[in-house]
Amino acid sequence: MSAAPRSIDCREAVERLYEYLDQELTPEVRAEVEHHLRSCAGCFRHFDFERAFLRFLEARARGRGAGPEVKQRILRELFGPEEA
Numbered sequence: 001m002s003a004a005p006r007s008i009d010c011r012e013a014v015e016r017l018y019e020y021l022d023q024e025l026t027p028e029v030r031a032e033v034e035h036h037l038r039s040c041a042g043c044f045r046h047f048d049f050e051r052a053f054l055r056f057l058e059a060r061a062r063g064r065g066a067g068p069e070v071k072q073r074i075l076r077e078l079f080g081p082e083e084a
C-alpha cells in the first residue's frame with residue numbers, strides 16, 4: 001500500500017509534465033502529478049494541450065525522425081529560456 005500522494009505545486013507539475021507524458025516517472029511521482037492535475041484546472045488544461053501536442057509530434061516523428069532537440073525547442077518556445 002502506498003501513502004497519499006505528496007502535494008506538488010503548479011511549477012513542479014509542469015516540470016514533470018513531459019516526463020509524465022514520456023512515461024519516465026516512477027509510480028509515486030506519477031501519482032503526484034495525477035493528484036495535482038485532478039485538483040488544478042489550470043494545469044489540467046495545460047496537460048491536455050501538451051498531450052495532444054505531443055501526440056501530434058510523435059506522429060510526425062514516426063514519419064520524419066524528429067529527435068529530442070525538437071522537444072527541447074518546443075519547451076523553450078512554451079516556457080521561455082530556462083531559468084538556471
Ligand SMILES: [Zn+2]
Nearest residue numbers: 009010040043
Ligand atoms: Zn497546477
